[in-house]
Amino acid sequence: MNIKSNDIISDQTPGEWLIKRGLAGDSVDQLAMGLCQRLTNQGLPLLRAFIGLQTLHPLYGGYAYIWRRGVAGLETEYYLRQQGHNPDFLTSPLHHMRQLGQFRYRQRLEGPADPEFSIYEMFRGEGGTDYFVRLFPFGQASGSEREDGIMISMVFDKPGGMSDEELHELEGILEVFALSARSAATYATALNVASTYLGRDAGQRVMDGDIDRGTAASMRAVIYYADLRGFTPLAESLPGADLLAMLDDYLDAIARPVLEQGGEVLKFLGDGVLAVFEITGDDAECQVACQQGMTAGRAAFAAVGTLNRDRGAADRPIMEMDLALHIGNVLYGNVGAEGRLDFTVIGPAVNEASRIEAMCGELDRNWLVSEAFFEQARHCSNDLQFMGQHQLRGLRGTRALYSLPLDKIRQAAP
Numbered sequence: 001m002n003i004k005s006n007d008i009i010s011d012q013t014p015g016e017w018l019i020k021r022g023l024a025g026d027s028v029d030q031l032a033m034g035l036c037q038r039l040t041n042q043g044l045p046l047l048r049a050f051i052g053l054q055t056l057h058p059l060y061g062g063y064a065y066i067w068r069r070g071v072a073g074l075e076t077e078y079y080l081r082q083q084g085h086n087p088d089f090l091t092s093p094l095h096h097m098r099q100l101g102q103f104r105y106r107q108r109l110e111g112p113a114d115p116e117f118s119i120y121e122m123f124r125g126e127g128g129t130d131y132f133v134r135l136f137p138f139g140q141a142s143g144s145e146r147e148d149g150i151m152i153s154m155v156f157d158k159p160g161g162m163s164d165e166e167l168h169e170l171e172g173i174l175e176v177f178a179l180s181a182r183s184a185a186t187y188a189t190a191l192n193v194a195s196t197y198l199g200r201d202a203g204q205r206v207m208d209g210d211i212d213r214g215t216a217a218s219m220r221a222v223i224y225y226a227d228l229r230g231f232t233p234l235a236e237s238l239p240g241a242d243l244l245a246m247l248d249d250y251l252d253a254i255a256r257p258v259l260e261q262g263g264e265v266l267k268f269l270g271d272g273v274l275a276v277f278e279i280t281g282d283d284a285e286c287q288v289a290c291q292q293g294m295t296a297g298r299a300a301f302a303a304v305g306t307l308n309r310d311r312g313a314a315d316r317p318i319m320e321m322d323l324a325l326h327i328g329n330v331l332y333g334n335v336g337a338e339g340r341l342d343f344t345v346i347g348p349a350v351n352e353a354s355r356i357e358a359m360c361g362e363l364d365r366n367w368l369v370s371e372a373f374f375e376q377a378r379h380c381s382n383d384l385q386f387m388g389q390h391q392l393r394g395l396r397g398t399r400a401l402y403s404l405p406l407d408k409i410r411q412a413a414p
Contacts, residue, residue, distance in 0.1 A: 015173050035147070123155050131153065224275040225325075
């Protein structure tokens with residue numbers, strides 16, 4: 001291989017292209033796809049490539065892209081955090097390198113290969129003649145248990161395999177790729193963390209630079225305010241680990257339907273959930289947001305019901321869910337101290353939603369909505385039952401409240 005600037009896509013060398021696209025903010029998959037295409041266009045006998053990284057994500061501990069010559073696009077694999085390393089990885093040369101602290105590994109495939117790794121037979125079956133791996137570790141704090149870095153393996157089909165000079169030249173390019181990919185992966189990780197702790201939209205806004213204290217935008221929204229009835233006495237009687245596991249299960253049941261309906265989960269308030277469905281336009285858009293809130297609520301009650309049946313059958317404590325839906329204008333943005341900000345919604349409408357939810361216990365109803373929501377939610381107004389005028393704590397005057405009866409919740413639940 002003699003990599004020159006004769007790329008049919010551009011006159012840039014792969015290294016120059018990687019620097020340019022890394023500065024432009026390309027993602028890891030874009031960088032991987034572009035690099036493999038350019039290398040093969042310049043004559044590298046690359047049959048397949050594997051690019052693996054670890055990540056900070058609540059579900060996934062790592063991910064990998066697999067490129068194959070002649071196949072459009074990349075194959076993507078995600079590795080669940082709770083499952084640890086998959087069996088294929090544990091029996092691969094990649095895991096072997098991790099254990100021994102090796103950064104470079106090579107196996108010729110035309111002659112006898114190490115029988116310990118069965119993956120070589122697959123590579124041979126595809127026509128591979130040479131296998132090469134480079135691990136580029138990322139710097140990390142002393143004592144960290146994380147194995148940050150990028151691992152790149154390549155299979156070539158050149159008769160006789162690659163020369164040492166060709167691999168040395170390739171390593172220089174892969175080093176530039178690792179640097180560009182690290183930048184892209186760092187941004188993706190930061191966005192994952194921001195989205196996980198702030199919400200998808202709020203996390204993206206923060207990453208886009210919306211971090212000035214005291215800045216907020218007015219937004220009309222359906223406010224979804226849910227809470228778990230009976231949590232406080234349980235918190236005093238359950239061991240900490242059991243309490244945390246139970247709370248995670250219930251909060252997942254309440255919040256997941258909001259995300260599935262396109263809502264934004266802004267806060268977990270102990271045993272409660274604050275979420276919004278933004279209303280971006282006219283009355284028709286308001287109807288859509290109301291429908292999203294109702295659908296999410298019904299799905300949440302169904303999920304909590306399933307969870308309660310399972311926990312009850314196992315003789316474990318259960319909790320009920322209370323939900324309030326309201327419509328109003330809120331301020332959506334940054335609030336807090338100079339060194340510690342929160343991106344959330346505030347305003348009288350949020351306070352009113354929380355006060356409505358607090359009335360669920362007093363009225364012995366699990367689902368209450370405001371008059372503003374009732375007037376807009378025409379698709380379900382016949383199912384809502386008038387509960388009278390009520391004084392809400394801390395608010396002037398009385399408010400008309402409506403309830404979705406339990407039989408309607410069960411009937412409409414997905």
